[in-house]
Amino acid sequence: MKKSEAILREKRLSVTKSRVDLLELFIKKNKPLSIIDFKKTKLFQEMNESSFYRNVSKFEEADIIRSVPTANEYHSYELVSDDIDHHHHIVCTSCKSVKCLTECGLDKSFINMAKKVGYSLGGHSLELYGLCPKCKSK
Amino acid sequence: MKKSEAILREKRLSVTKSRVDLLELFIKKNKPLSIIDFKKTKLFQEMNESSFYRNVSKFEEADIIRSVPTANEYHSYELVSDDIDHHHHIVCTSCKSVKCLTECGLDKSFINMAKKVGYSLGGHSLELYGLCPKCKSK
DNA sequence: ATTTATTTGCAACTGACTTGCAGATTATAT
DNA sequence: ATATAATCTGCAAGTCAGTTGCAAATAAAT
Numbered sequence: 001m002k003k004s005e006a007i008l009r010e011k012r013l014s015v016t017k018s019r020v021d022l023l024e025l026f027i028k029k030n031k032p033l034s035i036i037d038f039k040k041t042k043l044f045q046e047m048n049e050s051s052f053y054r055n056v057s058k059f060e061e062a063d064i065i066r067s068v069p070t071a072n073e074y075h076s077y078e079l080v081s082d083d084i085d086h087h088h089h090i091v092c093t094s095c096k097s098v099k100c101l102t103e104c105g106l107d108k109s110f111i112n113m114a115k116k117v118g119y120s121l122g123g124h125s126l127e128l129y130g131l132c133p134k135c136k137s138k
Numbered sequence: 139m140k141k142s143e144a145i146l147r148e149k150r151l152s153v154t155k156s157r158v159d160l161l162e163l164f165i166k167k168n169k170p171l172s173i174i175d176f177k178k179t180k181l182f183q184e185m186n187e188s189s190f191y192r193n194v195s196k197f198e199e200a201d202i203i204r205s206v207p208t209a210n211e212y213h214s215y216e217l218v219s220d221d222i223d224h225h226h227h228i229v230c231t232s233c234k235s236v237k238c239l240t241e242c243g244l245d246k247s248f249i250n251m252a253k254k255v256g257y258s259l260g261g262h263s264l265e266l267y268g269l270c271p272k273c274k275s276k
Numbered sequence: 277a278t279t280t281a282t283t284t285g286c287a288a289c290t291g292a293c294t295t296g297c298a299g300a301t302t303a304t305a306t
Numbered sequence: 307a308t309a310t311a312a313t314c315t316g317c318a319a320g321t322c323a324g325t326t327g328c329a330a331a332t333a334a335a336t
Contacts, residue, residue, distance in 0.1 A: 123266075
């Protein structure tokens with residue numbers, strides 16, 4: 001049984017071809033994916049766009065993937081897995097590639113500052129922008 | 139002469155009614171505004187939507203306003219003024235109100251981490267999410 | 277195997293944002 | 307102040323990501 005199928009069963013979602021294929025894509029790529037990335041895929045030929053959106057929603061509800069705030073136009077999602085815990089991304093401003101970072105860089109004084117203005121703190125989003133090694137050397 | 143008019147002249151932009159009105163709105167509100175906020179305004183009745191977009195672009199080019207990455211659907215912009223330097227925002231997840239914070243909470247170890255993965259660092263976006271005082275007390 | 281619930285493809289829709297065009301307004305040159 | 311050139315505006319139509327209703331197809335439950 002494929003890994004994706006096991007996950008779907010565990011989360012009590014119906015196992016269908018499109019869900020298996022889409023989830024396998026997330027597993028294979030192992031980095032944030034948006035509609036744009038999906039459209040570059042051969043899977044896009046086989047699977048209707050609306051199914052992509054509907055399944056992404058289902059996966060998100062089921063906590064299989066999470067939304068990654070990208071500060072650009074498109075919604076992007078990545079696998080929620082136990083070994084990739086809370087972390088952020090660095091986006092290359094030239095080739096738009098995304099790399100996951102392994103720690104969270106917020107310092108405590110900043111969190112305290114939020115509390116000072118009377119807010120109770122929920123989550124946060126943090127993205128770095130820069131040039132990846134390849135683009136840097138051009 | 140209105141403050142907005144002075145700014146427009148300094149930046150060598152044509153002074154028109156819509157530009158003055160729109161810029162006054164940014165000055166009056168003094169917090170990030172999106173199309174959604176604009177549509178709630180009486181100005182929206184008088185001014186065409188496309189003019190809003192075109193003027194926002196012009197203001198951005200002229201460095202009068204800057205884009206604020208909100209990680210949600212809509213593009214949001216705020217005044218660039220010398221006394222509000224580099225800073226971030228906290229967004230209320232209930233009423234969607236936005237508050238500017240006065241410092242940047244990135245710590246240096248995080249920046250070093252980006253360099254470790256071979257990236258040269260450009261900008262970054264950082265948003266906090268939580269409940270504002272009003273929504274908290276409900 | 278049959279019923280019931282869910283998912284799919286398709287087509288139509290929404291809403292943010294853009295663009296071409298012709299008329300109006302602003303800047304400039306005289 | 308006036309004429310001309312440059313820019314801006316409203317309008318209507320278009321683009322594109324994302325959503326939704328419906329009927330046919332597939333999966334789950336009995």
